Amino acid sequence: MAVSVKGDSSDPMVDPNVIPLVDIMLVLLIIFIITIPVMTHAVKIDLPRDNPNPPTEPPPVVKIYVEFDGRILWNGIPVDHSTFRDYVAIENARPDEEKPEVHVDADRRAPYVYVANVMFTLQRGGLQKVGFVSGGAPAEAMP
Numbered sequence: 001m002a003v004s005v006k007g008d009s010s011d012p013m014v015d016p017n018v019i020p021l022v023d024i025m026l027v028l029l030i031i032f033i034i035t036i037p038v039m040t041h042a043v044k045i046d047l048p049r050d051n052p053n054p055p056t057e058p059p060p061v062v063k064i065y066v067e068f069d070g071r072i073l074w075n076g077i078p079v080d081h082s083t084f085r086d087y088v089a090i091e092n093a094r095p096d097e098e099k100p101e102v103h104v105d106a107d108r109r110a111p112y113v114y115v116a117n118v119m120f121t122l123q124r125g126g127l128q129k130v131g132f133v134s135g136g137a138p139a140e141a142m143p
Contacts, residue, residue: 059129060100062091066118068109081121088125101129 065073072084079087091100102122106115122130 062100062102064104066106066110066114068107070114092126103133105133105135
């Protein structure tokens with residue numbers, strides 16, 4: 001602050017020096033002008049469309065459980081790999097409105113390769129509504 005005393009010494013005149021403040025504000029303005037276009041850069045994302053007519057009843061659910069030794073349970077029933085592929089083909093042959101949701105659960109000791117094989121079979125079979133659940137127990141042990 002600059003202090004200038006004019007005339008009477010009892011009335012000091014205080015004039016603030018605003019030039020440094022204006023300089024700082026201009027520098028900040030230039031920084032914002034440069035950085036705002038970078039921050040507003042948009043990435044195109046294909047979002048799912050809203051369904052105006054949701055189904056009145058939920059789709060059927062198929063529960064698949066992968067044991068730690070690679071055995072597969074289809075809704076609580078043990079199946080071998082060829083039967084599993086047949087079940088997937090049967091479910092895929094249904095109309096689109098009736099295709100089930102597939103809930104995949106695995107034993108925590110199951111190697112990843114067993115779960116990946118199940119997912120590969122489901123993908124190759126054409127089932128699209130697949131999700132992971134963690135129930136912690138095989139489907140046959142659930143009430």
